[in-house]
Amino acid sequence: MITDLWYKNAIVYCLSVESFMDSDGDGVGDFRGLTRRLDYLHGLGVTAVWLMPFQASPGRDDGYDVSSYYDVDPRYGTLGDFVEFTHGCKQRGMRVLIDLVVNHTSDQHPWFKSARSSPDSPYRDWYVWSKTKPKDADQGMVFPGVQKTTWTYDEAAKAYYFHRFYEFQPDLNTANPHVQAELLKIMGFWIQLGVSGFRMDAVPFVIAEKGPQAGQEPKTDFGMLRSFREFLQWRKGDSVILGEANVLPKESMKYFGDDGDRLQMMFNFHVNQRLFYALASADAEPLAKAIKETKPAYGTAQWGVFLRNHDELDLGRLEPEQRQAVFEAFGPDKSMQLYDRGIRRRLAPMLSGDRRRLELAYSLMFTLPGTPVMRYGDEIAMGDDLKLAERYCARTPMQWSREPNGGFSTAEKTFLPAISGGGFGYETVNVAAQRRDPNSFLNWIERIIRMRQEVPEIGWGACSVLPTRDKAALALRYDWRNNAVVVLHNFDAAPREVVFRPGGEDEEPDELTNLLSDEHSQPEADGRHRVVLEGYGYRWYRLGGLDYILKRSDI
Numbered sequence: 001m002i003t004d005l006w007y008k009n010a011i012v013y014c015l016s017v018e019s020f021m022d023s024d025g026d027g028v029g030d031f032r033g034l035t036r037r038l039d040y041l042h043g044l045g046v047t048a049v050w051l052m053p054f055q056a057s058p059g060r061d062d063g064y065d066v067s068s069y070y071d072v073d074p075r076y077g078t079l080g081d082f083v084e085f086t087h088g089c090k091q092r093g094m095r096v097l098i099d100l101v102v103n104h105t106s107d108q109h110p111w112f113k114s115a116r117s118s119p120d121s122p123y124r125d126w127y128v129w130s131k132t133k134p135k136d137a138d139q140g141m142v143f144p145g146v147q148k149t150t151w152t153y154d155e156a157a158k159a160y161y162f163h164r165f166y167e168f169q170p171d172l173n174t175a176n177p178h179v180q181a182e183l184l185k186i187m188g189f190w191i192q193l194g195v196s197g198f199r200m201d202a203v204p205f206v207i208a209e210k211g212p213q214a215g216q217e218p219k220t221d222f223g224m225l226r227s228f229r230e231f232l233q234w235r236k237g238d239s240v241i242l243g244e245a246n247v248l249p250k251e252s253m254k255y256f257g258d259d260g261d262r263l264q265m266m267f268n269f270h271v272n273q274r275l276f277y278a279l280a281s282a283d284a285e286p287l288a289k290a291i292k293e294t295k296p297a298y299g300t301a302q303w304g305v306f307l308r309n310h311d312e313l314d315l316g317r318l319e320p321e322q323r324q325a326v327f328e329a330f331g332p333d334k335s336m337q338l339y340d341r342g343i344r345r346r347l348a349p350m351l352s353g354d355r356r357r358l359e360l361a362y363s364l365m366f367t368l369p370g371t372p373v374m375r376y377g378d379e380i381a382m383g384d385d386l387k388l389a390e391r392y393c394a395r396t397p398m399q400w401s402r403e404p405n406g407g408f409s410t411a412e413k414t415f416l417p418a419i420s421g422g423g424f425g426y427e428t429v430n431v432a433a434q435r436r437d438p439n440s441f442l443n444w445i446e447r448i449i450r451m452r453q454e455v456p457e458i459g460w461g462a463c464s465v466l467p468t469r470d471k472a473a474l475a476l477r478y479d480w481r482n483n484a485v486v487v488l489h490n491f492d493a494a495p496r497e498v499v500f501r502p503g504g505e506d507e508e509p510d511e512l513t514n515l516l517s518d519e520h521s522q523p524e525a526d527g528r529h530r531v532v533l534e535g536y537g538y539r540w541y542r543l544g545g546l547d548y549i550l551k552r553s554d555i
Protein backbone atom coordinates (compact mmCIF):
# COMPACT_ATOMS: atom_id res chain seq x y z
CA MET A 1 0.00 0.00 0.00
CA ILE A 2 1.22 3.52 -0.73
CA THR A 3 2.84 5.10 2.31
CA ASP A 4 1.67 8.63 1.71
CA LEU A 5 -1.65 8.17 3.44
CA TRP A 6 -0.65 10.94 5.84
CA TYR A 7 -3.33 10.22 8.43
CA LYS A 8 -1.99 6.70 9.13
CA ASN A 9 1.03 8.00 11.00
CA ALA A 10 -0.05 11.46 12.09
CA ILE A 11 -0.02 13.24 15.44
CA VAL A 12 -3.31 15.12 15.70
CA TYR A 13 -3.72 18.04 18.11
CA CYS A 14 -7.21 19.31 18.84
CA LEU A 15 -7.77 22.89 19.93
CA SER A 16 -10.40 25.59 19.87
CA VAL A 17 -9.32 28.95 18.51
CA GLU A 18 -11.27 30.56 21.34
CA SER A 19 -9.09 29.15 24.10
CA PHE A 20 -5.63 28.95 22.54
CA MET A 21 -4.12 32.45 22.16
CA ASP A 22 -5.62 35.93 22.16
CA SER A 23 -3.66 38.39 19.97
CA ASP A 24 -5.76 41.55 20.39
CA GLY A 25 -6.48 41.58 24.10
CA ASP A 26 -10.27 41.18 23.92
CA GLY A 27 -10.22 38.08 26.10
CA VAL A 28 -11.05 35.64 23.29
CA GLY A 29 -8.51 33.57 21.37
CA ASP A 30 -8.20 34.29 17.66
CA PHE A 31 -6.60 33.06 14.45
CA ARG A 32 -3.79 35.59 14.62
CA GLY A 33 -2.85 34.40 18.08
CA LEU A 34 -3.04 30.77 17.01
CA THR A 35 -0.91 31.45 13.93
CA ARG A 36 1.80 32.88 16.19
CA ARG A 37 1.82 29.65 18.12
CA LEU A 38 2.32 27.39 15.09
CA ASP A 39 6.04 27.03 15.72
CA TYR A 40 5.22 25.77 19.20
CA LEU A 41 2.93 23.08 17.78
CA HIS A 42 5.39 22.17 15.07
CA GLY A 43 8.19 21.93 17.65
CA LEU A 44 6.06 19.60 19.73
CA GLY A 45 5.84 17.24 16.75
CA VAL A 46 2.21 17.86 15.83
CA THR A 47 1.49 16.97 12.20
CA ALA A 48 -2.21 17.83 12.00
CA VAL A 49 -4.26 20.44 13.84
CA TRP A 50 -7.95 19.75 14.39
CA LEU A 51 -9.90 22.97 14.93
CA MET A 52 -13.13 22.82 16.85
CA PRO A 53 -15.99 24.89 15.34
CA PHE A 54 -14.96 28.48 14.59
CA GLN A 55 -17.73 29.44 12.16
CA ALA A 56 -20.26 32.15 13.01
CA SER A 57 -22.33 30.99 15.97
CA PRO A 58 -24.36 32.33 18.90
CA GLY A 59 -22.03 30.12 20.95
CA ARG A 60 -24.64 28.35 23.05
CA ASP A 61 -22.91 24.97 22.55
CA ASP A 62 -19.37 26.26 22.19
CA GLY A 63 -19.73 26.71 18.45
CA TYR A 64 -21.53 23.42 17.76
CA ASP A 65 -24.53 25.62 16.93
CA VAL A 66 -23.51 27.14 13.61
CA SER A 67 -25.38 30.15 12.22
CA SER A 68 -23.32 30.55 9.03
CA TYR A 69 -21.18 27.80 7.50
CA TYR A 70 -19.20 30.08 5.22
CA ASP A 71 -17.92 32.62 7.75
CA VAL A 72 -15.40 32.79 10.53
CA ASP A 73 -17.00 34.03 13.74
CA PRO A 74 -15.87 37.69 13.99
CA ARG A 75 -14.61 37.09 17.52
CA TYR A 76 -11.89 34.81 16.05
CA GLY A 77 -10.93 36.93 13.03
CA THR A 78 -11.70 36.92 9.33
CA LEU A 79 -11.56 34.44 6.46
CA GLY A 80 -8.30 36.18 5.56
CA ASP A 81 -6.87 35.29 8.98
CA PHE A 82 -8.06 31.72 8.49
CA VAL A 83 -6.22 31.41 5.19
CA GLU A 84 -3.06 32.89 6.76
CA PHE A 85 -3.37 30.18 9.40
CA THR A 86 -3.79 27.30 6.94
CA HIS A 87 -0.92 28.67 4.92
CA GLY A 88 1.24 28.84 8.05
CA CYS A 89 0.43 25.20 8.74
CA LYS A 90 1.27 24.21 5.18
CA GLN A 91 4.63 25.94 5.37
CA ARG A 92 5.47 23.82 8.39
CA GLY A 93 4.18 20.62 6.83
CA MET A 94 1.14 20.44 9.13
CA ARG A 95 -2.36 19.48 8.00
CA VAL A 96 -5.57 21.12 9.14
CA LEU A 97 -8.77 19.27 9.99
CA ILE A 98 -11.88 21.21 10.94
CA ASP A 99 -15.10 20.27 12.65
CA LEU A 100 -18.02 19.74 10.30
CA VAL A 101 -21.26 20.17 12.24
CA VAL A 102 -24.07 19.41 9.86
CA ASN A 103 -26.45 17.24 11.81
CA HIS A 104 -28.06 20.46 12.99
CA THR A 105 -27.75 24.22 12.73
CA SER A 106 -28.27 26.97 15.28
CA ASP A 107 -31.89 28.11 15.60
CA GLN A 108 -30.45 31.51 14.60
CA HIS A 109 -29.33 30.22 11.21
CA PRO A 110 -31.14 32.08 8.38
CA TRP A 111 -32.30 28.71 6.99
CA PHE A 112 -34.13 27.90 10.20
CA LYS A 113 -35.50 31.42 10.56
CA SER A 114 -36.94 31.15 7.08
CA ALA A 115 -38.16 27.58 7.60
CA ARG A 116 -40.10 28.42 10.74
CA SER A 117 -41.63 31.57 9.23
CA SER A 118 -43.85 29.84 6.69
CA PRO A 119 -44.82 26.38 5.40
CA ASP A 120 -44.03 27.75 1.95
CA SER A 121 -40.47 28.69 2.78
CA PRO A 122 -37.94 27.03 0.44
CA TYR A 123 -36.13 25.97 3.62
CA ARG A 124 -39.15 24.45 5.36
CA ASP A 125 -38.16 20.94 4.33
CA TRP A 126 -34.53 21.49 5.36
CA TYR A 127 -35.64 20.73 8.91
CA VAL A 128 -37.75 18.01 10.48
CA TRP A 129 -41.32 18.89 11.51
CA SER A 130 -44.36 17.30 13.04
CA LYS A 131 -47.82 18.84 13.43
CA THR A 132 -48.44 16.87 16.60
CA LYS A 133 -46.12 15.95 19.42
CA PRO A 134 -44.50 12.58 18.52
CA LYS A 135 -44.98 9.78 21.03
CA ASP A 136 -41.25 9.38 21.63
CA ALA A 137 -40.57 13.10 22.20
CA ASP A 138 -39.20 12.45 25.67
CA GLN A 139 -36.71 9.83 24.46
CA GLY A 140 -33.32 9.78 22.75
CA MET A 141 -31.89 12.92 24.37
CA VAL A 142 -28.12 13.12 24.03
CA PHE A 143 -27.78 15.33 27.12
CA PRO A 144 -30.11 13.72 29.66
CA GLY A 145 -30.67 15.79 32.75
CA VAL A 146 -30.08 19.04 30.86
CA GLN A 147 -32.09 18.44 27.69
CA LYS A 148 -35.79 17.72 28.34
CA THR A 149 -37.08 16.61 24.95
CA THR A 150 -36.15 15.90 21.31
CA TRP A 151 -39.21 17.69 19.87
CA THR A 152 -39.95 21.33 20.69
CA TYR A 153 -43.00 23.33 19.68
CA ASP A 154 -42.28 26.43 17.63
CA GLU A 155 -44.90 29.18 17.87
CA ALA A 156 -43.99 30.75 14.53
CA ALA A 157 -44.04 27.46 12.63
CA LYS A 158 -47.05 26.13 14.55
CA ALA A 159 -45.35 22.76 14.54
CA TYR A 160 -42.85 20.70 16.53
CA TYR A 161 -39.26 20.50 15.25
CA PHE A 162 -36.83 17.66 15.92
CA HIS A 163 -33.55 18.23 17.72
CA ARG A 164 -31.30 15.36 18.75
CA PHE A 165 -29.27 17.78 20.90
CA TYR A 166 -30.28 21.02 22.68
CA GLU A 167 -33.51 22.76 21.63
CA PHE A 168 -31.52 25.58 20.01
CA GLN A 169 -29.96 23.05 17.58
CA PRO A 170 -32.73 22.04 15.14
CA ASP A 171 -31.78 18.93 13.14
CA LEU A 172 -31.24 19.36 9.43
CA ASN A 173 -33.29 17.04 7.25
CA THR A 174 -30.20 15.34 5.86
CA ALA A 175 -32.27 13.08 3.60
CA ASN A 176 -33.31 16.12 1.57
CA PRO A 177 -31.18 16.23 -1.62
CA HIS A 178 -30.93 20.03 -1.36
CA VAL A 179 -29.46 19.71 2.12
CA GLN A 180 -27.04 17.04 0.89
CA ALA A 181 -25.92 19.27 -1.96
CA GLU A 182 -25.36 22.16 0.47
CA LEU A 183 -23.36 19.91 2.72
CA LEU A 184 -20.99 19.04 -0.10
CA LYS A 185 -20.73 22.72 -0.94
CA ILE A 186 -19.66 23.46 2.64
CA MET A 187 -16.95 20.80 2.43
CA GLY A 188 -15.85 22.08 -0.97
CA PHE A 189 -15.56 25.62 0.40
CA TRP A 190 -13.22 24.76 3.26
CA ILE A 191 -11.22 22.31 1.17
CA GLN A 192 -10.59 25.16 -1.23
CA LEU A 193 -9.29 27.27 1.66
CA GLY A 194 -6.63 24.74 2.56
CA VAL A 195 -8.01 22.12 4.95
CA SER A 196 -7.18 18.42 4.58
CA GLY A 197 -10.43 17.11 5.94
CA PHE A 198 -13.10 17.13 8.58
CA ARG A 199 -13.91 15.79 11.99
CA MET A 200 -17.54 15.01 11.29
CA ASP A 201 -19.76 15.68 14.27
CA ALA A 202 -22.48 13.24 15.34
CA VAL A 203 -22.21 10.98 12.27
CA PRO A 204 -24.80 8.35 13.34
CA PHE A 205 -27.41 11.09 13.61
CA VAL A 206 -26.43 12.70 10.31
CA ILE A 207 -27.11 9.47 8.42
CA ALA A 208 -30.10 8.30 10.46
CA GLU A 209 -33.66 8.54 9.24
CA LYS A 210 -35.31 11.49 11.02
CA GLY A 211 -38.90 12.40 11.67
CA PRO A 212 -41.88 11.33 13.76
CA GLN A 213 -42.04 8.01 11.90
CA ALA A 214 -38.39 7.13 12.57
CA GLY A 215 -38.99 5.98 16.16
CA GLN A 216 -36.23 4.67 18.37
CA GLU A 217 -34.59 2.47 15.74
CA PRO A 218 -34.23 4.66 12.71
CA LYS A 219 -32.87 3.29 9.45
CA THR A 220 -29.40 4.39 8.45
CA ASP A 221 -28.23 5.64 5.06
CA PHE A 222 -24.57 4.61 4.79
CA GLY A 223 -24.63 5.60 1.12
CA MET A 224 -24.35 9.19 2.30
CA LEU A 225 -20.89 8.51 3.73
CA ARG A 226 -19.75 7.05 0.45
CA SER A 227 -20.98 10.08 -1.44
CA PHE A 228 -19.14 12.45 0.96
CA ARG A 229 -15.96 10.52 0.36
CA GLU A 230 -16.37 10.41 -3.40
CA PHE A 231 -16.88 14.13 -3.50
CA LEU A 232 -13.87 14.88 -1.31
CA GLN A 233 -11.54 12.51 -3.11
CA TRP A 234 -12.45 14.09 -6.39
CA ARG A 235 -11.92 17.63 -5.14
CA LYS A 236 -8.75 16.90 -3.17
CA GLY A 237 -7.42 13.37 -3.19
CA ASP A 238 -5.64 13.45 0.17
CA SER A 239 -8.53 14.77 2.24
CA VAL A 240 -10.14 12.63 4.92
CA ILE A 241 -13.14 12.42 7.22
CA LEU A 242 -12.65 11.52 10.87
CA GLY A 243 -16.02 10.42 12.18
CA GLU A 244 -17.45 10.93 15.65
CA ALA A 245 -19.61 7.86 16.16
CA ASN A 246 -19.86 6.22 19.55
CA VAL A 247 -21.20 2.90 18.26
CA LEU A 248 -20.59 -0.79 18.86
CA PRO A 249 -17.60 -2.41 17.08
CA LYS A 250 -19.69 -4.34 14.57
CA GLU A 251 -21.53 -1.19 13.69
CA SER A 252 -18.35 0.90 13.41
CA MET A 253 -17.01 -1.34 10.64
CA LYS A 254 -19.94 -0.19 8.53
CA TYR A 255 -18.75 3.40 8.91
CA PHE A 256 -15.41 2.44 7.37
CA GLY A 257 -17.26 0.47 4.69
CA ASP A 258 -16.72 -3.11 3.55
CA ASP A 259 -14.34 -1.98 0.83
CA GLY A 260 -12.96 0.94 2.81
CA ASP A 261 -15.15 3.18 0.68
CA ARG A 262 -16.71 5.30 3.42
CA LEU A 263 -14.91 7.17 6.25
CA GLN A 264 -11.11 6.93 6.46
CA MET A 265 -11.04 7.54 10.20
CA MET A 266 -13.23 7.01 13.25
CA PHE A 267 -12.67 7.71 16.91
CA ASN A 268 -12.30 4.49 18.84
CA PHE A 269 -14.80 5.08 21.66
CA HIS A 270 -14.99 1.35 22.35
CA VAL A 271 -11.30 1.16 23.22
CA ASN A 272 -11.41 4.51 25.03
CA GLN A 273 -13.95 3.32 27.61
CA ARG A 274 -12.10 0.08 28.29
CA LEU A 275 -8.84 1.96 28.53
CA PHE A 276 -10.27 4.05 31.37
CA TYR A 277 -11.61 0.91 32.99
CA ALA A 278 -8.12 -0.61 32.82
CA LEU A 279 -6.58 2.53 34.34
CA ALA A 280 -9.16 2.47 37.12
CA SER A 281 -9.10 -1.23 37.95
CA ALA A 282 -5.69 -2.57 36.81
CA ASP A 283 -7.63 -5.09 34.71
CA ALA A 284 -6.52 -4.83 31.07
CA GLU A 285 -8.52 -7.81 29.80
CA PRO A 286 -11.56 -5.88 28.52
CA LEU A 287 -9.15 -3.47 26.82
CA ALA A 288 -7.32 -6.34 25.10
CA LYS A 289 -10.68 -7.71 23.98
CA ALA A 290 -11.75 -4.28 22.68
CA ILE A 291 -8.54 -4.03 20.63
CA LYS A 292 -9.28 -7.40 19.03
CA GLU A 293 -12.92 -6.45 18.42
CA THR A 294 -12.04 -3.25 16.61
CA LYS A 295 -9.53 -4.54 14.09
CA PRO A 296 -10.34 -2.62 10.92
CA ALA A 297 -10.92 -4.96 8.02
CA TYR A 298 -9.46 -2.60 5.49
CA GLY A 299 -5.93 -1.17 5.23
CA THR A 300 -6.85 2.44 4.56
CA ALA A 301 -9.15 2.59 7.59
CA GLN A 302 -7.67 4.14 10.70
CA TRP A 303 -8.79 4.67 14.29
CA GLY A 304 -8.35 7.95 16.11
CA VAL A 305 -7.01 7.07 19.57
CA PHE A 306 -7.74 9.55 22.33
CA LEU A 307 -7.84 9.84 26.10
CA ARG A 308 -10.00 12.80 27.06
CA ASN A 309 -11.70 15.07 24.56
CA HIS A 310 -13.72 18.29 24.90
CA ASP A 311 -16.85 16.38 25.99
CA GLU A 312 -17.46 14.22 29.03
CA LEU A 313 -15.70 10.87 29.28
CA ASP A 314 -18.67 8.79 28.15
CA LEU A 315 -18.81 5.49 30.06
CA GLY A 316 -22.28 4.62 28.78
CA ARG A 317 -21.27 1.38 27.09
CA LEU A 318 -19.35 -0.22 29.94
CA GLU A 319 -20.89 -2.95 32.10
CA PRO A 320 -22.58 -1.32 35.14
CA GLU A 321 -19.93 -2.60 37.58
CA GLN A 322 -17.12 -1.48 35.26
CA ARG A 323 -18.68 1.96 35.01
CA GLN A 324 -18.99 2.09 38.77
CA ALA A 325 -15.30 1.24 39.15
CA VAL A 326 -14.32 4.14 36.85
CA PHE A 327 -16.63 6.56 38.67
CA GLU A 328 -15.18 5.53 42.02
CA ALA A 329 -11.59 5.88 40.85
CA PHE A 330 -11.81 9.04 38.75
CA GLY A 331 -15.06 10.89 39.44
CA PRO A 332 -16.53 9.92 42.81
CA ASP A 333 -18.11 13.30 43.46
CA LYS A 334 -21.44 14.15 41.76
CA SER A 335 -19.92 17.47 40.63
CA MET A 336 -17.41 15.53 38.52
CA GLN A 337 -20.08 13.50 36.71
CA LEU A 338 -22.31 14.42 33.81
CA TYR A 339 -25.40 13.22 31.91
CA ASP A 340 -25.70 10.12 34.15
CA ARG A 341 -23.03 8.38 32.10
CA GLY A 342 -19.74 10.21 32.24
CA ILE A 343 -17.00 12.17 33.93
CA ARG A 344 -16.30 15.73 32.89
CA ARG A 345 -12.79 16.18 34.32
CA ARG A 346 -9.55 16.52 32.44
CA LEU A 347 -7.14 13.61 32.60
CA ALA A 348 -4.41 15.08 34.81
CA PRO A 349 -6.70 15.82 37.81
CA MET A 350 -8.35 12.40 37.37
CA LEU A 351 -4.94 10.84 37.84
CA SER A 352 -4.17 13.27 40.71
CA GLY A 353 -1.35 14.68 38.61
CA ASP A 354 0.63 11.45 39.26
CA ARG A 355 3.45 11.55 36.72
CA ARG A 356 3.79 7.75 36.54
CA ARG A 357 0.12 7.28 35.71
CA LEU A 358 0.13 10.18 33.25
CA GLU A 359 3.07 8.63 31.41
CA LEU A 360 1.30 5.28 31.38
CA ALA A 361 -1.88 6.82 29.93
CA TYR A 362 -0.09 8.80 27.22
CA SER A 363 2.28 5.96 26.39
CA LEU A 364 -0.87 3.96 25.72
CA MET A 365 -2.45 6.67 23.63
CA PHE A 366 0.68 6.74 21.47
CA THR A 367 0.89 2.95 21.09
CA LEU A 368 -2.67 1.69 20.75
CA PRO A 369 -3.68 0.81 17.18
CA GLY A 370 -4.41 3.99 15.27
CA THR A 371 -3.47 7.64 15.13
CA PRO A 372 -3.14 9.56 18.41
CA VAL A 373 -5.40 12.57 18.88
CA MET A 374 -4.20 14.86 21.66
CA ARG A 375 -6.07 17.74 23.18
CA TYR A 376 -4.58 21.17 23.82
CA GLY A 377 -3.05 21.45 27.26
CA ASP A 378 -2.48 17.67 27.51
CA GLU A 379 1.22 18.23 26.96
CA ILE A 380 1.55 20.27 30.16
CA ALA A 381 -0.99 18.19 32.13
CA MET A 382 -3.53 20.99 32.46
CA GLY A 383 -6.39 20.71 34.95
CA ASP A 384 -10.08 21.64 34.98
CA ASP A 385 -12.40 24.11 36.72
CA LEU A 386 -15.41 22.25 38.09
CA LYS A 387 -17.13 25.52 38.97
CA LEU A 388 -17.89 25.92 35.26
CA ALA A 389 -21.08 24.34 33.88
CA GLU A 390 -21.29 21.00 32.07
CA ARG A 391 -18.34 20.45 29.71
CA TYR A 392 -16.94 23.97 29.97
CA CYS A 393 -14.85 22.88 32.95
CA ALA A 394 -12.32 21.34 30.54
CA ARG A 395 -12.25 24.18 27.99
CA THR A 396 -10.35 26.87 29.89
CA PRO A 397 -7.59 29.07 28.36
CA MET A 398 -4.29 27.48 27.40
CA GLN A 399 -1.68 28.11 30.09
CA TRP A 400 1.37 29.63 28.44
CA SER A 401 3.16 31.36 31.30
CA ARG A 402 2.79 32.73 34.81
CA GLU A 403 1.65 36.11 33.52
CA PRO A 404 -1.97 37.20 34.18
CA ASN A 405 -4.52 34.88 32.48
CA GLY A 406 -1.72 32.38 32.05
CA GLY A 407 -0.26 34.52 29.25
CA PHE A 408 -3.30 33.67 27.10
CA SER A 409 -4.63 37.21 26.98
CA THR A 410 -3.90 40.71 28.27
CA ALA A 411 -7.62 41.38 28.82
CA GLU A 412 -9.13 42.13 32.23
CA LYS A 413 -11.66 39.37 31.70
CA THR A 414 -11.33 36.35 29.43
CA PHE A 415 -14.13 34.26 27.81
CA LEU A 416 -13.63 31.73 30.62
CA PRO A 417 -11.24 32.31 33.51
CA ALA A 418 -7.79 30.71 33.27
CA ILE A 419 -7.23 28.15 36.02
CA SER A 420 -5.44 29.90 38.85
CA GLY A 421 -4.06 28.70 42.19
CA GLY A 422 -3.88 25.17 43.52
CA GLY A 423 -1.92 22.34 41.95
CA PHE A 424 -3.11 23.03 38.38
CA GLY A 425 -3.12 26.85 38.27
CA TYR A 426 -1.23 28.65 35.53
CA GLU A 427 1.19 29.92 38.14
CA THR A 428 2.65 26.40 38.33
CA VAL A 429 1.40 24.55 35.25
CA ASN A 430 2.47 26.46 32.15
CA VAL A 431 4.45 26.06 28.93
CA ALA A 432 7.18 28.60 29.76
CA ALA A 433 8.16 26.86 33.00
CA GLN A 434 8.04 23.37 31.52
CA ARG A 435 10.04 24.39 28.49
CA ARG A 436 13.01 25.25 30.75
CA ASP A 437 12.83 22.04 32.74
CA PRO A 438 14.38 19.05 30.92
CA ASN A 439 12.35 16.65 33.07
CA SER A 440 9.01 18.37 32.55
CA PHE A 441 5.95 16.62 31.19
CA LEU A 442 6.11 18.86 28.13
CA ASN A 443 9.59 17.60 27.29
CA TRP A 444 8.57 14.00 27.95
CA ILE A 445 5.62 14.39 25.55
CA GLU A 446 7.88 15.91 22.93
CA ARG A 447 10.29 12.97 23.18
CA ILE A 448 7.53 10.36 23.09
CA ILE A 449 6.00 12.00 20.01
CA ARG A 450 9.37 11.92 18.29
CA MET A 451 9.69 8.22 19.04
CA ARG A 452 6.12 7.53 17.97
CA GLN A 453 6.85 9.14 14.62
CA GLU A 454 9.81 6.78 14.24
CA VAL A 455 7.65 3.75 14.91
CA PRO A 456 5.35 3.72 11.88
CA GLU A 457 4.63 0.05 12.63
CA ILE A 458 1.99 1.29 15.10
CA GLY A 459 0.21 3.52 12.61
CA TRP A 460 0.43 1.10 9.73
CA GLY A 461 1.05 -2.39 10.99
CA ALA A 462 -1.05 -5.38 12.01
CA CYS A 463 -1.58 -5.46 15.77
CA SER A 464 -1.75 -8.62 17.85
CA VAL A 465 -2.27 -9.02 21.58
CA LEU A 466 0.45 -11.20 23.14
CA PRO A 467 -0.66 -13.47 25.99
CA THR A 468 0.95 -12.56 29.34
CA ARG A 469 -1.19 -14.56 31.81
CA ASP A 470 -1.39 -11.39 33.93
CA LYS A 471 -4.48 -9.25 33.61
CA ALA A 472 -2.67 -6.15 34.86
CA ALA A 473 -0.27 -6.27 31.90
CA LEU A 474 -0.99 -5.52 28.27
CA ALA A 475 1.49 -6.66 25.61
CA LEU A 476 0.97 -5.67 21.98
CA ARG A 477 2.97 -6.53 18.91
CA TYR A 478 2.90 -4.67 15.62
CA ASP A 479 4.20 -6.02 12.33
CA TRP A 480 4.86 -3.96 9.28
CA ARG A 481 7.26 -4.43 6.37
CA ASN A 482 9.62 -6.82 8.00
CA ASN A 483 9.75 -4.83 11.22
CA ALA A 484 8.12 -5.66 14.51
CA VAL A 485 7.56 -3.66 17.65
CA VAL A 486 6.43 -4.85 21.09
CA VAL A 487 4.92 -2.51 23.67
CA LEU A 488 4.23 -3.42 27.29
CA HIS A 489 2.14 -1.62 29.90
CA ASN A 490 1.55 -2.40 33.55
CA PHE A 491 -1.73 -1.01 34.91
CA ASP A 492 -0.98 -1.97 38.48
CA ALA A 493 0.62 0.24 41.14
CA ALA A 494 2.87 -2.69 42.12
CA PRO A 495 5.75 -4.02 39.96
CA ARG A 496 4.94 -7.03 37.76
CA GLU A 497 7.12 -9.56 36.04
CA VAL A 498 5.69 -9.97 32.57
CA VAL A 499 6.49 -13.23 30.79
CA PHE A 500 5.68 -13.34 27.10
CA ARG A 501 6.80 -14.70 23.78
CA PRO A 502 7.09 -11.92 21.19
CA GLY A 503 7.19 -14.30 18.23
CA GLY A 504 5.41 -17.45 17.15
CA GLU A 505 6.81 -20.98 17.77
CA ASP A 506 8.40 -20.90 14.33
CA GLU A 507 10.26 -17.61 14.84
CA GLU A 508 13.90 -17.57 16.01
CA PRO A 509 14.24 -16.16 19.56
CA ASP A 510 15.17 -12.53 19.17
CA GLU A 511 16.55 -9.77 21.34
CA LEU A 512 14.24 -6.86 22.19
CA THR A 513 15.82 -3.44 21.80
CA ASN A 514 14.44 -0.82 24.13
CA LEU A 515 13.50 2.30 22.18
CA LEU A 516 13.32 4.59 25.20
CA SER A 517 16.22 3.52 27.43
CA ASP A 518 19.25 1.23 27.59
CA GLU A 519 17.46 -1.68 29.25
CA HIS A 520 17.22 -4.22 26.45
CA SER A 521 15.82 -7.70 26.90
CA GLN A 522 17.42 -11.03 25.96
CA PRO A 523 15.25 -14.06 25.22
CA GLU A 524 15.40 -17.26 27.24
CA ALA A 525 16.29 -20.45 25.36
CA ASP A 526 12.66 -21.13 24.51
CA GLY A 527 12.17 -17.63 23.09
CA ARG A 528 10.29 -16.23 26.05
CA HIS A 529 11.14 -12.86 27.60
CA ARG A 530 10.84 -11.90 31.26
CA VAL A 531 10.56 -8.20 31.90
CA VAL A 532 10.04 -6.63 35.30
CA LEU A 533 7.87 -3.56 34.90
CA GLU A 534 7.77 -1.08 37.76
CA GLY A 535 4.33 0.06 39.01
CA TYR A 536 2.52 1.76 36.06
CA GLY A 537 5.62 0.97 33.97
CA TYR A 538 5.79 0.75 30.19
CA ARG A 539 8.32 -0.38 27.56
CA TRP A 540 8.63 0.16 23.82
CA TYR A 541 10.82 -2.42 22.06
CA ARG A 542 11.80 -3.18 18.51
CA LEU A 543 12.46 -6.82 17.70
CA GLY A 544 16.11 -7.41 16.91
CA GLY A 545 19.50 -6.16 18.11
CA LEU A 546 20.73 -2.62 18.71
CA ASP A 547 20.80 -1.69 15.04
CA TYR A 548 17.06 -1.99 15.05
CA ILE A 549 16.44 1.11 17.08
CA LEU A 550 16.11 2.40 13.57
CA LYS A 551 13.95 0.42 11.24
CA ARG A 552 15.32 -2.47 9.21
CA SER A 553 13.98 -1.20 5.95
CA ASP A 554 12.32 1.92 4.82
CA ILE A 555 10.77 0.62 1.63
Ligand code: NOJ
Nearest residue numbers: 061064101165201202311
Ligand atom coordinates in the same frame (compact mmCIF):
# COMPACT_ATOMS: atom_id res chain seq x y z
C1 NOJ B 1 -20.66 16.24 19.65
C2 NOJ B 1 -19.69 17.28 20.10
O1 NOJ B 1 -18.49 16.64 20.45
C3 NOJ B 1 -20.33 17.99 21.27
O2 NOJ B 1 -19.43 18.86 21.89
C4 NOJ B 1 -21.56 18.73 20.79
O3 NOJ B 1 -22.24 19.28 21.89
C5 NOJ B 1 -22.50 17.78 20.07
N1 NOJ B 1 -21.85 16.89 19.15
C6 NOJ B 1 -23.55 18.55 19.30
O4 NOJ B 1 -22.97 19.15 18.17
